Amino acid sequence: MTETTRTSRRHFLKGGLIAGGAMAAGPVLASGDPAILEVQPWANQLGEGVDARPYGVPSPFENHVRRRNVEWLTADPVSSVNFTPLHELDGVITPNGLCFERHHGGIAEVDPAKYRLMINGLVDRELVFTLDDLKRFPRVNRAYFLECAANSGMEWRGAQLNGCQFTHGMIHNVLYTGVPLRTILAEAGVKTNGKWILPEGADAAAMTRSIPIEKALDDCLVAFAMNGEALRPEQGYPVRLVVPGWEGNMWIKWLRRIEVGDMPWHHREETSKYTDLFADGKARRFTWEMDAKSVITNPSPQAPILHGKGPTVLTGVAWSGRGTIKEVHVTLDGGRNWHQARIDGPSWDKSIHRFYFDFEWDGRPLLLQSRAVDSTGYVQPTKNELRAVRGENSIYHNNGIQTWHVRANGEAENVEIS
Amino acid sequence: MTETTRTSRRHFLKGGLIAGGAMAAGPVLASGDPAILEVQPWANQLGEGVDARPYGVPSPFENHVRRRNVEWLTADPVSSVNFTPLHELDGVITPNGLCFERHHGGIAEVDPAKYRLMINGLVDRELVFTLDDLKRFPRVNRAYFLECAANSGMEWRGAQLNGCQFTHGMIHNVLYTGVPLRTILAEAGVKTNGKWILPEGADAAAMTRSIPIEKALDDCLVAFAMNGEALRPEQGYPVRLVVPGWEGNMWIKWLRRIEVGDMPWHHREETSKYTDLFADGKARRFTWEMDAKSVITNPSPQAPILHGKGPTVLTGVAWSGRGTIKEVHVTLDGGRNWHQARIDGPSWDKSIHRFYFDFEWDGRPLLLQSRAVDSTGYVQPTKNELRAVRGENSIYHNNGIQTWHVRANGEAENVEIS
Numbered sequence: 001m002t003e004t005t006r007t008s009r010r011h012f013l014k015g016g017l018i019a020g021g022a023m024a025a026g027p028v029l030a031s032g033d034p035a036i037l038e039v040q041p042w043a044n045q046l047g048e049g050v051d052a053r054p055y056g057v058p059s060p061f062e063n064h065v066r067r068r069n070v071e072w073l074t075a076d077p078v079s080s081v082n083f084t085p086l087h088e089l090d091g092v093i094t095p096n097g098l099c100f101e102r103h104h105g106g107i108a109e110v111d112p113a114k115y116r117l118m119i120n121g122l123v124d125r126e127l128v129f130t131l132d133d134l135k136r137f138p139r140v141n142r143a144y145f146l147e148c149a150a151n152s153g154m155e156w157r158g159a160q161l162n163g164c165q166f167t168h169g170m171i172h173n174v175l176y177t178g179v180p181l182r183t184i185l186a187e188a189g190v191k192t193n194g195k196w197i198l199p200e201g202a203d204a205a206a207m208t209r210s211i212p213i214e215k216a217l218d219d220c221l222v223a224f225a226m227n228g229e230a231l232r233p234e235q236g237y238p239v240r241l242v243v244p245g246w247e248g249n250m251w252i253k254w255l256r257r258i259e260v261g262d263m264p265w266h267h268r269e270e271t272s273k274y275t276d277l278f279a280d281g282k283a284r285r286f287t288w289e290m291d292a293k294s295v296i297t298n299p300s301p302q303a304p305i306l307h308g309k310g311p312t313v314l315t316g317v318a319w320s321g322r323g324t325i326k327e328v329h330v331t332l333d334g335g336r337n338w339h340q341a342r343i344d345g346p347s348w349d350k351s352i353h354r355f356y357f358d359f360e361w362d363g364r365p366l367l368l369q370s371r372a373v374d375s376t377g378y379v380q381p382t383k384n385e386l387r388a389v390r391g392e393n394s395i396y397h398n399n400g401i402q403t404w405h406v407r408a409n410g411e412a413e414n415v416e417i418s
Numbered sequence: 419m420t421e422t423t424r425t426s427r428r429h430f431l432k433g434g435l436i437a438g439g440a441m442a443a444g445p446v447l448a449s450g451d452p453a454i455l456e457v458q459p460w461a462n463q464l465g466e467g468v469d470a471r472p473y474g475v476p477s478p479f480e481n482h483v484r485r486r487n488v489e490w491l492t493a494d495p496v497s498s499v500n501f502t503p504l505h506e507l508d509g510v511i512t513p514n515g516l517c518f519e520r521h522h523g524g525i526a527e528v529d530p531a532k533y534r535l536m537i538n539g540l541v542d543r544e545l546v547f548t549l550d551d552l553k554r555f556p557r558v559n560r561a562y563f564l565e566c567a568a569n570s571g572m573e574w575r576g577a578q579l580n581g582c583q584f585t586h587g588m589i590h591n592v593l594y595t596g597v598p599l600r601t602i603l604a605e606a607g608v609k610t611n612g613k614w615i616l617p618e619g620a621d622a623a624a625m626t627r628s629i630p631i632e633k634a635l636d637d638c639l640v641a642f643a644m645n646g647e648a649l650r651p652e653q654g655y656p657v658r659l660v661v662p663g664w665e666g667n668m669w670i671k672w673l674r675r676i677e678v679g680d681m682p683w684h685h686r687e688e689t690s691k692y693t694d695l696f697a698d699g700k701a702r703r704f705t706w707e708m709d710a711k712s713v714i715t716n717p718s719p720q721a722p723i724l725h726g727k728g729p730t731v732l733t734g735v736a737w738s739g740r741g742t743i744k745e746v747h748v749t750l751d752g753g754r755n756w757h758q759a760r761i762d763g764p765s766w767d768k769s770i771h772r773f774y775f776d777f778e779w780d781g782r783p784l785l786l787q788s789r790a791v792d793s794t795g796y797v798q799p800t801k802n803e804l805r806a807v808r809g810e811n812s813i814y815h816n817n818g819i820q821t822w823h824v825r826a827n828g829e830a831e832n833v834e835i836s
Contacts, residue, residue: 047524049495054484056515059655066472077467090595091559093646097474106465136729138776141509141763177508228511237477311554345559358556
């Protein structure tokens with residue numbers, strides 16, 4: 001890098017961090033900051049050794065970074081949901097300890113030695129695999145988002161929950177290791193009239209969903225590892241189904257059986273639930289694909305601007321069940337002006353993308369929105385555009401644009417603008 | 419997918435899982451496996467709810483998956499190392515709880531509110547940043563391996579530690595979020611005679627290393643997040659330096675100061691340690707880059723073949739401090755025949771790559787080796803090739819080919835072959 005280039009990069013923060021009189025905690029000359037002169041306790045005493053924690057945990061100063069549930073939302077926590085703290089995360093990987101949970105009968109604590117996966121129905125050979133058997137098939141590594149169909153569902157009628165953790169936190173993004181489902185189905189031999197599969201969970205809810213054979217033979221995985229290690233119990237340990245781009249309840253956890261049939265099963269979770277009720281009382285069914293969506297995670301109600309005006313990092317996440325994210329647009333003024341955000345980090349198919357918009361905040365109120373465009377050209381709609389088509393009965397598949405109002409004091413709230 | 423294709427994919431495991439008489443636990447017809455007929459306790463009782471674990475942990479059945487230290491290796495665990503359980507992992511991301519640790523004065527437990535980063539020395543403006551200040555610069559997301567220079571060091575004289583966790587486990591691979599170091603140096607303004615930097619840690623060891631300005635302005639990061647969440651305490655919370663491709667001790671943790679100078683500092687950790695002692699008593703210094711390297715993680719001494727002959731997944735990891743991995747070759751017979759391994763998952767610059775070789779084991783003993791070729795064309799050498807050049811005094815930079823001997827019973831051991 002030449003000296004000229006270096007000079008041109010200088011003073012990035014001049015207008016804000018250095019000269020900004022309103023700064024709460026900007027950098028200063030070393031002699032002016034008392035904290036730098038203090039000898040901190042961690043600098044003059046020995047800390048814990050390498051034998052202290054065989055499996056590490058976050059800093060105690062990060063105890064506020066946690067999954068959160070909402071008590072009034074469901075009758076019982078064993079059939080409920082908690083939410084990923086999106087506003088505390090960065091990059092594209094959701095740490096395993098913070099991946100949101102949705103159970104229908106609590107977490108099954110499965111003994112891997114007693115784990116079995118049965119393949120039955122319209123197959124040439126009904127088979128039962130142990131976990132070790134599954135690990136003998138060629139495996140692959142793929143990152144995918146999992147989003148609950150009900151993510152943002154409480155916003156249809158304008159619930160305006162106060163934070164992206166609650167409005168958008170029923171999502172996580174994980175690098176899975178597993179065996180393509182088509183490999184396992186091929187081992188059993190799908191008969192020519194085998195047109196659907198019914199994956200079934202080993203938990204007390206025996207969760208089931210019907211999936212067309214085309215999807216099963218396309219990109220589904222029988223996964224046993226997430227982000228490098230064994231699946232977590234609440235994510236289906238030891239084996240879950242991965243159904244890329246499709247709603248989360250189809251990703252059967254604690255997978256114990258896959259039946260092959262010639263018709264869908266019309267089970268509980270695809271009739272009484274996970275259907276989209278329209279104003280006329282009819283319901284859309286089998287709405288599997290998750291449409292393109294995005295949300296600004298910072299600033300947001302749980303992550304206000306604390307530093308005053310000047311250089312500000314706006315960031316968020318975007319994803320599509322139909323491919324990659326091509327562009328994310330952000331507005332600071334409720335849609336009058338749109339700016340292209342910078343997408344940084346991996347751009348994987350059906351996986352969360354991270355975007356940034358670095359701007360100088362003038363200290364005036366903001367109306368923040370983000371709008372994702374996926375690789376098919378689909379543009380994320382407004383909530384009102386969705387309501388015009390589907391009414392307000394819906395719980396599922398709300399991928400509308402989210403608005404945060406940032407006040408002059410940096411605090412943010414969930415608002416709707418027409 | 420056509421029926422023809424499906425049929426051709428069938429019977430992958432025919433010779434092994436189905437027909438293999440020697441199988442310990444192959445799949446069978448459903449009616450033949452008693453375990454499938456038992457109702458397991460997790461299938462008829464409710465599990466923990468979504469309020470049970472705000473931050474999740476692995477299954478109790480995975481308690482053996484842990485970092486391990488070696489008591490005899492160092493005088494005290496506060497200046498020691500533990501090892502990543504490579505044989506228990508898959509994919510390319512090391513989970514944060516399992517990233518190996520190396521401390522020189524124990525884990526500094528830094529209060530982020532009192533965290534400061536000073537930039538001083540040959541700069542136009544000496545600056546002090548708070549953590550919040552650092553988060554106002556434009557940030558990026560990049561995955562890099564961190565390998566201790568001493569990884570595999572005990573193998574120079576043939577220690578033959580019994581497992582890849584101990585021979586190769588001083589490595590982890592993480593997706594970092596942070597600010598390019600050049601952005602921060604530009605803010606301070608590096609003077610024209612500023613040719614080196616000295617990053618310094620806030621721990622009791624005040625770890626320091628000299629780094630040439632060219633590297634500092636190239637790809638180094640001032641990182642505050644790993645795999646999506648805040649850095650872990652043992653990895654430098656709240657801020658560490660990332661020095662891609664270079665030996666791990668330079669990635670200063672608990673980063674509190676960066677001094678800019680016109681010469682290297684010749685500090686303790688680049689004179690008495692982290693130098694390569696030759697047979698004639700002279701030492702190589704400033705050997706920063708980590709050469710291309712690989713290891714088979716499964717099968718290996720800690721991960722024997724338990725399933726008998728038939729379809730077998732061989733897997734391992736490869737990396738280079740100079741770029742990506744282009745090819746990995748594996749041999750089953752001590753180098754007589756080499757096979758191209760399948761690299762699967764992300765191929766990032768200076769980042770761990772995952773490779774597989776799926777083969778039919780005939781049950782006879784194996785001599786397993788892997789050999790990485792990086793994007794510069796460099797080929798991983800044998801241990802004896804390294805010894806011929808550097809003698810046996812070395813502790814650091816052993817990237818030689820590793821051999822595992824697998825016996826007919828599936829057990830594996832660390833061996834050397836000439």
